[in-house]
């Protein structure tokens with residue numbers, strides 16, 4: 001952080017911090033376990049579907065094979081997508097589905113609003129969550145425990161355990177949901193190549209993209 005010369009600087013910093021609806025991701029380290037409450041259903045036919053809360057958002061993204069931190073939403077549906085064009089020569093540019101979901105997380109004694117961002121791979125929790133949704137007809141009717149074990153790309157797995165059905169605890173209902181539509185950056189076609197390749201080096205090409 002540091003000190004600010006003017007209110008304007010402070011406002012700009014705050015605005016950047018909150019870009020994209022002020023979302024904050026739920027991140028777990030090896031061994032972490034959190035109690036969570038999903039704040040929206042996976043799909044509109046969930047028993048607890050609420051129009052205002054909406055549903056989970058599934059986004060197709062591309063991740064640079066040279067730098068896994070560089071991710072953009074796929075724009076092929078609007079006609080052109082630079083990463084899609086790279087597929088002819090490098091399959092690592094293929095789209096990956098990310099599932100985004102608003103979730104309340106119990107941190108110490110307080111419920112805070114976060115975004116869960118996971119893939120559909122079996123070591124993430126979404127495929128399990130889909131099974132619970134089918135079984136219970138809802139994912140918002142109870143709390144869950146989510147945990148992570150493992151540090152690396154290949155040995156990390158997440159686990160999701162449903163608790164007994166319960167009403168939401170105090171503090172959960174008042175939480176503000178993040179706007180999932182802006183969770184991944186969307187750039188116009190003519191800016192995509194520069195975004196992905198800026199700072200990319202030849203040797204970096206041997207690094208595999210991160211799985212999460």
Ligand SMILES: [Zn+2]
Pocket residue numbers: 062073074075076081082083084095
């Ligand atoms: Zn694409």
